[in-house]
Amino acid sequence: MPAMAYRVDDRLELALRASNEGIWDWDITTDEIHYSGRILRFLGYRRDEVPHLFHHFEMVHDSDRDEYVEKLKQVLRPGGVDLFAVEPRMRTAKDEWRCFRIRGVVVRDAEGHALRMAGSMIDITARKEAEAQLLDERHLIRLLIDNVPLNIYFKDRESRFTLVNQSQAKWLGVGSEEDLIGKTDHDFFEPEHADRALQDEQQILATGKPILGYVERETLVTGEDAWVLTTKMPLFDRKGQIIGTFGVSNDVTELVRTQRSLAETAAALQRRNDEIEEELKLAREVQQALLPTRYPAIPQGSGEKTRLVFGHRYIPISGLAGDFFEVFPVGSRAAGMLICDVMGHGVRSAIVVSMLRGLAERAETEEDLAGDPAAFLDRLNEGLCSILQQAGVTMFATAFYVVVDLDGGELRYASAGHPAGIIRGEEGASVLPLGGRGSGPALGLFPDAQYEHARYPLSAVKQLLLFTDGIFEVQNQRGEEFLQNRLAELVGTADGDDIDTLLDEVLERVLAFAESERFDDDVCLLAMEVREE
Template sequence: MKPKHPSRLELALQASNEGVWDWYVDEEEIYYSDRVLGFLGYPRDEAPNILKHSDRYIHEDDQPELQKAISEVLSESAPDTLATDCRYRHPDGSWHWLRIRGVLVPAEDGSSDRIVGSVIDISRRKNAETALDEERHRLHELIENIPVNVYYKDTDSKFVLANSSTAKKLGAESVQDLIGKSDHDFFDARHADVARANELEIMETQKPQIKVIQCETWEDRENTWAETSKLPWLDRKGNLRGTFGVTSDITDLVRSQRMLTSLAEELQSRYTAVEEELHLAREIQQALLPQSLEGLTLCDSSREVSFGCRYAPASEMAGDFYEVIPISQHSIGFFIGDVMGHGVRASLVVSMLRGLMEKEREAATDPEWFLYGINEGLVSILERANVTLFATAIYCVVNLKEGTLRYSCAGHPTPITVRLGKAQQLKLQGKETNPALGLIPGTPFKAEKLSLDEIDRLLVFTDGLHEVENEHGEPYGVERIIAQLEDHADEELSTCLDRIIAEAKAFSKTNEFDDDVCLLAMDVGSGL
């Protein structure tokens, strides 16, 4: 006996990924093939009749069309086929697009009519069509609303597609009035002949003509000037269809050519001056930074504190900076700031902060009041300028007489300390943290206090260090900084800082920093 093979219909349905349903319309029960049950997401004994109870399972916007299709197939005057696409609510709550097809099988014995059909899940195609329609709509909206002329021409240089700006420029009542016409219908013969020759050359060589400035001559109006880019129009198979182009009217610019030339020369002169000033500003900004901290110490009979720093601006005008503030014979303050952004604006805020720091110098012994005064001044300046900017900062005060380090953070990472070869990032007391500078007026700032006996080495840093990313988008992270401090805890401070910078650069996908980086560190040792 020969083994039973699937029927041609079964094979065809399997190949097309379709399932079969069978329904006697007067009955509740409906038959679904296994494929349909898979689409519906129900076991056979729980599968609902989605045709009879469409109000429960079919999207409300699609129910009328489905019911209409069922009614028509049952009608004597209508075709005996059913065809509709609808959205079906899957048991998991998602909507699936189903393509439902059916054919009426009339009952010959007076029993109820029967509809037999197929179902296929077309969600992928529908979603792709929706995305494509949306993309086409966005493209159409863009072309229709950009203030330039966009057009396609066939191999005879006749318009086949254009936007409204093109119709308006050529004096046509609508885009439709352009279709089938050429430049000879709008410009004088001289300009139209030149345009045709250019388009023939583009089609022959298949090389574009980009940003060509032309004088447009008309029969019944003054000449105009335009900047035009034209390219060969190829279909997706690479067959030449004609040309397409983008034209911008630059008449006013050309008519003002002499003035603009003079203005351009003046602007160039000013630009050169600005470049020189920016270069000078960067030199001044660099000069305003404290001189190398190598060798800077604070000491008494019991302790000696030495300092080191590394500063790597990412652009001509940096937003990171640091400052060391001598307070007394046994006390010193140090400040690191990170202004939002880069460039001139960030540099100006840095200058403001330096001025505010000088103004608040009397409060330099108290980190919380020092930052409070700077914040009040910066908020006042930014509000008057109607500008939203902020800067994160940390200010620390070392007091050898008291044997303490007091610090206050304004939205800035807390310091990392090393003690007996073990590094950790300090945690702030309480749940609330101080905001960045320049955001909220009247904000009280809190300070933290730490004994110098708990510190062998301390590092403060800006986010350009721990936020640098590798080729996988992974940030360097504070944990790697902590590991570096532990690995190099026995080395000189300057060597340790160089190691941290080198390791972070090696981690970076570009081997450079994308943001400004500033490190300031201190070692606490025994005194005289």
């Protein structure tokens, strides 16, 4: 062989070695086939035992065999194709399946019969495995984006759709994802919305910064308005270059509508609440206005050396309280003192307070009735029971009523489930004894309830304190209640001689016990002093 031919063969061998390909040469007329050493290494055979690639089809994988045989027939057929190109899986001598790319060119005679075919062969198993892995990953990604309840899309730098999921296609009203490819928002939305979306995407391309979680309004192809929660991100290639954008949006129309409905409802409730507050404010003002601001002069007339002095402290914890009191004359030389505590707080209690106040005002006009504490409470109970029964409402109120009688020189008093008052005299302070059957039932519970009154000499009384339970049910930090006996001790040891000082000291010392700045229940204190001029 000439030197030039050797040089050409050397170059061919070097080129094939660099490309990792082997060569084969099949003389079809003699059926002899020659393999390069690289092909032998690919297949794992020695030269004297390597099978014929174009006869031993059992080497080819079942899934690839039909295509392999068919393409071989096409090149061997007279006048057939000249290029043989397949990528079958083939069994090696080690009983392993490897994937090969086989290429060959046919040499024909003048009639088109195949005389010879030569070509190359290379192991592409690694590439095929990588391609299969890539296809699997793409399938998983596609499976994911098509099954999440979100609209997902990818766009190029011209804001044209390059990939979308089924949800996005359905949202835009097209038949399939492919119908969106190459189109823009201007093909589906009003110009105003499409221009705004384009501006956002151009900003992302320019800055590389995402736009996260904003709610935007869209008009659907059906003409309906919808709201979506959108996030748009820059799309980077493997080299870190921005090649487009991608976004995720979620239909939040129902949420927005619900929020708007709730906002409208909240506004309506606020308006109604404001109206109720105005009504309650008026009710508070009326209730406060009904409290005594001036007390009756007892005894009436001038020249008397002994007179009665009254004072009170009224602390409601809410706008409308259930505590109230009355001081009224019983004749010219006696006074009636009534204190009540209606169950609960708020409007219901305030209504019952108004009922009792009306009943008391009617009863106090009858001097004989007002002068008899038991009869007075009987009248209040009968009237309240009648009203509550007609209304079908269960409510009650405790009450303590005392008549300070200068002519009789005594206190006459009765209780309807209410704590007895505390008297203060020369010997100290004590709780008024109820005697008899003690306290009667609360007002409003039993129409036929009977009340009894007790008496106490006025000469032993310097001051009298009536109160509701809010003053002695106060608890300290250890959970201990102040209680009525401690209140009696406080009254007995108080520094002030006049009732205003007494009332203020009681409030101050009870709050000090509770280590608090306010009471947890309505508090009403009503005091009387027998003052000698």
